[in-house]
Amino acid sequence: MPKTLIVAQSEFTTLVKTKAFLVSLILMPIVMGGSIMLVRATKDATDSKDRTFAVVDYTGVIAEPLKAVAGLYNSSTPSALDGVLPRKGPRFIPVEIRPDGRDANALRLELSNRVRRGELFAFVELPAEILDPAAGASIRYYSDHPSYNALPQWLRAMVNAVVLNERFRQASVDRALVVRLTKQAPIDERGLFEAASDGGVKPAEEVSVARAIGIPLAALVLMYMTIMTSAPQLLNSVIEEKMSRISEVLVGSITPFELMMGKLIGGAAASTLLSVIYIAGGLLVAQYWGGYASAITPAIVGWFLLFLILSLFIFGSLFVAIGAACNDLKDSQNMMTPVMLLVMIPVFTAGSVMRAPDSTLATALSLVPTAAPFLMLLRISLQPGPPMWQIVLSVLLMAGTACAVVWAGGKIFRTGLLMQGKSATFAEMARWVMAK
Amino acid sequence: MTNAISLTGVTKQFNGTLAVDDLSLAVPSGSIYGFIGPNGSGKTTTLRMIMHILLPDRGEVEVLGSRDTAAARDKVGYLPEERGLYKKMTIRRLLRYYGRLKGEATSRLDASIEDWMRRMELPGLLDRQIETLSKGMSQKVQFVAAVVSNPSLLILDEPFSGLDPVNAQVLKDAVLEMRRRGATVVFSTHDMATAERMCDRIFMIFRGRKVLDGSLESIQNQYGADTVRIRTAGGAAALADMPDVEAVNDFGQLQEVRVAGDPQVFLARLSARTAVYHFEVTRPSLQDIFVRIAKP
Numbered sequence: 044m045p046k047t048l049i050v051a052q053s054e055f056t057t058l059v060k061t062k063a064f065l066v067s068l069i070l071m072p073i074v075m076g077g078s079i080m081l082v083r084a085t086k087d088a089t090d091s092k093d094r095t096f097a098v099v100d101y102t103g104v105i106a107e108p109l110k111a112v113a114g115l116y117n118s119s120t121p122s123a124l125d126g127v128l129p130r131k132g133p134r135f136i137p138v139e140i141r142p143d144g145r146d147a148n149a150l151r152l153e154l155s156n157r158v159r160r161g162e163l164f165a166f167v168e169l170p171a172e173i174l175d176p177a178a179g180a181s182i183r184y185y186s187d188h189p190s191y192n193a194l195p196q197w198l199r200a201m202v203n204a205v206v207l208n209e210r211f212r213q214a215s216v217d218r219a220l221v222v223r224l225t226k227q228a229p230i231d232e233r234g235l236f237e238a239a240s241d242g243g244v245k246p247a248e249e250v251s252v253a254r255a256i257g258i259p260l261a262a263l264v265l266m267y268m269t270i271m272t273s274a275p276q277l278l279n280s281v282i283e284e285k286m287s288r289i290s291e292v293l294v295g296s297i298t299p300f301e302l303m304m305g306k307l308i309g310g311a312a313a314s315t316l317l318s319v320i321y322i323a324g325g326l327l328v329a330q331y332w333g334g335y336a337s338a339i340t341p342a343i344v345g346w347f348l349l350f351l352i353l354s355l356f357i358f359g360s361l362f363v364a365i366g367a368a369c370n371d372l373k374d375s376q377n378m379m380t381p382v383m384l385l386v387m388i389p390v391f392t393a394g395s396v397m398r399a400p401d402s403t404l405a406t407a408l409s410l411v412p413t414a415a416p417f418l419m420l421l422r423i424s425l426q427p428g429p430p431m432w433q434i435v436l437s438v439l440l441m442a443g444t445a446c447a448v449v450w451a452g453g454k455i456f457r458t459g460l461l462m463q464g465k466s467a468t469f470a471e472m473a474r475w476v477m478a479k
Numbered sequence: 480m481t482n483a484i485s486l487t488g489v490t491k492q493f494n495g496t497l498a499v500d501d502l503s504l505a506v507p508s509g510s511i512y513g514f515i516g517p518n519g520s521g522k523t524t525t526l527r528m529i530m531h532i533l534l535p536d537r538g539e540v541e542v543l544g545s546r547d548t549a550a551a552r553d554k555v556g557y558l559p560e561e562r563g564l565y566k567k568m569t570i571r572r573l574l575r576y577y578g579r580l581k582g583e584a585t586s587r588l589d590a591s592i593e594d595w596m597r598r599m600e601l602p603g604l605l606d607r608q609i610e611t612l613s614k615g616m617s618q619k620v621q622f623v624a625a626v627v628s629n630p631s632l633l634i635l636d637e638p639f640s641g642l643d644p645v646n647a648q649v650l651k652d653a654v655l656e657m658r659r660r661g662a663t664v665v666f667s668t669h670d671m672a673t674a675e676r677m678c679d680r681i682f683m684i685f686r687g688r689k690v691l692d693g694s695l696e697s698i699q700n701q702y703g704a705d706t707v708r709i710r711t712a713g714g715a716a717a718l719a720d721m722p723d724v725e726a727v728n729d730f731g732q733l734q735e736v737r738v739a740g741d742p743q744v745f746l747a748r749l750s751a752r753t754a755v756y757h758f759e760v761t762r763p764s765l766q767d768i769f770v771r772i773a774k775p
Contacts, residue, residue, distance in 0.1 A: 294532050
């Protein structure tokens with residue numbers, strides 16, 4: 044067996060037997076799944092404390108209907124009034140405060156003090172002009188909890204619904220009729236029709252958010268997490284070998300380049316195994332929960348694995364080179380930051396690529412070799428996908444970059460591996476690369 | 480006799496500092512060759528160039544008849560100065576891994592591993608993790624890693640340092656066993672007594688340059704019989720201000736004295752000062768020669 048493969052085999056065995064691998068394999072899906080379920084379970088259940096607020100109604104006609112709507116809302120009774128939302132959180136309890144000709148500022152101060160004492164959660168002023176659409180008056184909401192937005196959102200919806208009712212009533216217009224006549228037609232999003240095998244036409248399938256966005260997003264997250272967990276492990280392995288002088292024993296039997304390639308191949312194999320297990324699990328989950336397994340096509344899986352392997356050679360070489368150039372973990376962590384940014388920046392731009400995968404920006408970014416494993420994969424997963432020439436070009440650019448980075452990383456690795464004392468700087472590493 | 484190692488005009492610099500300067504050396508096959516020299520004199524750099532771990536800036540290195548020293552790697556066993564073992568691996572897995580990197584098949588390796596572990600007095604420990612071993616045990620495992628592929632050339636950098644006398648003896652026996660099997664052994668050491676007893680030839684490097692190379696006898700002959708070993712009633716104090724005393728190595732009960740002129744004249748002068756119980760004209764020890772060369 045070639046020596047590179049002996050190193051790769053040992054590296055693979057060591058990696059898959061580490062606690063980190065087992066934690067990634069078993070605990071990570073449990074933690075992620077558990078987190079999602081926890082967020083869902085606690086989203087509406089965590090906040091059940093009643094919110095009592097004062098309503099200062101200068102119109103004289105809004106407070107009563109608002110209290111009635113709040114009663115329906117709090118008792119979760121369906122309402123004919125459009126805009127009344129089903130209750131998810133706490134009860135909202137309005138308390139009407141009649142101004143009775145008092146000074147507005149004095150009243151505001153009094154109510155503010157009641158809020159400070161905890162007697163009220165907030166107070167809201169409904170100016171008399173609010174019934175006049177031309178006046179442009181606002182609902183004025185006062186609270187010492189600026190981050191809490193459930194009550195102001197509820198008030199905006201409910202007060203506006205009541206105000207509209209009142210405006211229609213004052214104009215002697217039947218609001219129910221207006222609502223019925225102005226009801227909008229929903230849009231039914233579907234894919235394209237296809238020729239069926241029996242000669243007919245296969246109906247277009249309904250567009251599913253989970254299918255259209257969930258799978259591309261899952262592919263992106265899996266790629267990101269696999270690279271972020273695998274490549275630094277290579278760095279740790281190199282530093283451990285360097286610090287414990289194992290490197291010197293190894294390069295007495297094998298060239299530094301063979302050693303580095305063995306590490307990269309072993310690391311890539313372990314990461315590929317991890318990803319394949321996740322993809323298989325993802326297929327099962329997708330099939331069980333929504334029958335979406337067919338959306339994870341063999342082509343997507345194939346491209347994913349190809350991009351993963353190429354990116355592991357690119358990022359792995361960089362991390363291995365840094366490991367060889369450093370003499371302790373602290374130094375290596377400082378030097379890792381720029382490489383980490385190379386991994387993270389494409390993920391930050393994923394949102395704009397998802398919104399417009401065919402845009403010039405998305406095309407250009409997805410051809411950048413360090414961004415392609417994330418962004419080109421994202422574009423491939425988003426229907427209808429990029430043209431084949433763009434995919435092939437990105438693979439060729441990545442392969443070329445991988446060769447260049449492996450070559451440069453090999454030169455840094457060879458020089459840095461036996462160096463002791465202070466860690467190298469980026470300038471020194473560049474000189475090692477340029478040296479004959 | 481062919482040479483296992485041949486260095487011709489080898490020079491190596493690190494950041495402008497000359498580590499090895501125009502070094503030429505021939506190590507005969509089947510010999511035990513001792514590398515001595517003060518710390519930082521270039522021993523480890525020379526051994527690393529022989530191992531092809533470092534490449535010389537100038538000169539030629541030929542190992543086991545091949546100038547491409549990488550090609551000879553599989554036939555060369557290497558024990559580095561600082562031990563390199565994977566803490567989390569078992570001894571068996573580690574030795575198999577290192578042996579396979581030397582091109583040996585696992586089936587052949589297993590028998591060799593068992594044999595050497597027995598010789599090293601480490602039987603039954605193959606499935607122990609490295610991190611559970613003592614320093615001496617680790618050093619012996621590192622030695623097994625160097626010899627498990629049955630190399631033709633064995634290079635040992637400070638193999639006996641830090642070992643207790645029992646373990647040092649086990650390792651010395653193992654080195655002699657390798658020589659019996661036909662291997663050439665090169666080792667560096669600071670223990671002059673070991674070098675004197677074990678080595679067929681001794682090479683000393685000082686400030687990157689060769690200063691000694693040959694058998695112990697030929698080296699000692701270069702320095703003549705200018706050393707006397709004495710035991711007197713007055714001890715070292717009796718030697719104070721004697722004009723022909725160049726250097727004194729005081730062992731308490733015994734003194735080794737380097738004299739400038741005729742030893743018999745020195746004896747006459749010494750007898751006039753104190754009672755002389757023992758007087759022996761001898762050649763300088765390797766330790767003495769080392770100190771003469773390396774002392775600032």
